[in-house]
Amino acid sequence: MLLAHKVELRPSREQHEKLLQWVGTTRHCFNNLLSNFSKEGVKFSKKIAREYLYNTLRVENEWYSDVSQVILQESINDLESSYKRFFKKLGGYPRFKKRGSKDSFSIRDKTKFKVDGRNLYLEKFNKGRKAKPLKLREKLRFEGIPKQVTISYRNGKWWASILIKGCSNYKGSFPQSGEVGIDLGIKDLATLSDGTTFQKSNKLSKSLKRLQRKQRVLSKKKKGSNRYAKAKLSISKLHLRIKNQREALLHNVSHAITSKYKTICLEDLSISSMTKSKNKSLNRMILDVGMYELRRQLEYKSFLRGVDIYFVDRYYPSSKIHNECGFKNDTLKLGESSWKCSNCGQLVDRDLNASKNILEEGTKHLHV
Numbered sequence: 001m002l003l004a005h006k007v008e009l010r011p012s013r014e015q016h017e018k019l020l021q022w023v024g025t026t027r028h029c030f031n032n033l034l035s036n037f038s039k040e041g042v043k044f045s046k047k048i049a050r051e052y053l054y055n056t057l058r059v060e061n062e063w064y065s066d067v068s069q070v071i072l073q074e075s076i077n078d079l080e081s082s083y084k085r086f087f088k089k090l091g092g093y094p095r096f097k098k099r100g101s102k103d104s105f106s107i108r109d110k111t112k113f114k115v116d117g118r119n120l121y122l123e124k125f126n127k128g129r130k131a132k133p134l135k136l137r138e139k140l141r142f143e144g145i146p147k148q149v150t151i152s153y154r155n156g157k158w159w160a161s162i163l164i165k166g167c168s169n170y171k172g173s174f175p176q177s178g179e180v181g182i183d184l185g186i187k188d189l190a191t192l193s194d195g196t197t198f199q200k201s202n203k204l205s206k207s208l209k210r211l212q213r214k215q216r217v218l219s220k221k222k223k224g225s226n227r228y229a230k231a232k233l234s235i236s237k238l239h240l241r242i243k244n245q246r247e248a249l250l251h252n253v254s255h256a257i258t259s260k261y262k263t264i265c266l267e268d269l270s271i272s273s274m275t276k277s278k279n280k281s282l283n284r285m286i287l288d289v290g291m292y293e294l295r296r297q298l299e300y301k302s303f304l305r306g307v308d309i310y311f312v313d314r315y316y317p318s319s320k321i322h323n324e325c326g327f328k329n330d331t332l333k334l335g336e337s338s339w340k341c342s343n344c345g346q347l348v349d350r351d352l353n354a355s356k357n358i359l360e361e362g363t364k365h366l367h368v
């Protein structure tokens with residue numbers, strides 16, 4: 001199983017310049033290869049591309065030798081896949097790369113880079129006795145063999161996306177017992193059948209409110225003006241921050257759950273029902289994305305830790321059945337967070353009740 005972990009890099013001033021140089025060399029190489037194959041009568045082939053790289057580009061541009069040769073070969077692969085897409089009519093003719101758009105380079109050879117704790121070493125990048133490794137903002141979340149790394153520059157920040165071949169020796173202990181049902185909700189992020197709840201983060205809600213405010217401001221600015229561009233940039237930065245805040249929160253939740261219970265039951269989510277509703281607020285959309293992300297994380301972390309995970313049919317009316325007496329409340333509305341059971345008179349907490357039903361329904365299928 002391959003798992004990707006994207007971590008922010010904290011390069012020094014000097015490393016930042018060097019990374020820009022590596023990204024620039026990759027772009028230069030790609031664009032020159034492309035312009036060579038754009039000439040009339042020259043057909044793309046990997047062999048010709050390699051020859052052109054080694055016999056012409058590297059000779060003409062001495063600075064090519066400052067970077068790892070693996071990233072230059074990657075430019076060839078990159079161009080090849082662009083051509084393949086073009087010939088299969090999946091995309092247009094390959095385009096020249098522009099500075100500032102998708103600035104990145106990749107190393108797809110596990111012997112050419114190394115991750116050690118929060119240190120990242122790239123072949124040729126950290127050369128010399130005094131050269132310092134690149135600092136990752138946090139350690140990798142899972143153990144395994146790092147297979148490839150892509151370094152990218154976006155919104156003024158550097159990122160390392162590291163692909164890891166996972167093995168199940170996850171750091172930390174494995175849950176041996178315990179079963180839980182989970183209701184992913186609107187009021188709380190997740191409600192567990194044993195009464196545990198995971199709240200939404202205040203930081204995240206604040207960021208969302210700020211985003212809405214900024215978008216209102218943007219709508220009043222004149223398109224194409226300096227102020228418009230400025231507001232737009234600040235929104236895209238905030239989007240990124242929200243994404244990171246959400247991910248950090250969801251990782252905490254999925255970590256807590258998969259390290260405590262041996263069996264997890266949750267509701268299968270329907271993509272169509274969530275995307276169907278019109279006029280969805282931004283808040284709501286971001287929440288939906290969060291649910292899918294949480295589900296995805298629960299799935300792969302369960303796999304890594306040997307946790308059984310079961311998805312209850314999405315048509316199972318987990319909210320409507322009173323878990324204690326079995327009465328079905330067909331008049332329950334979407335916004336009701338609690339209801340009075342007309343059979344036994346108890347006040348029912350909607351999310352907690354649903355999580356108990358999900359557990360019951362799920363274990364029924366697991367224990368056959």
Ligand SMILES: [Zn+2]
Pocket residue numbers: 322324325326327341342343344345346
């Ligand atoms: Zn009841």
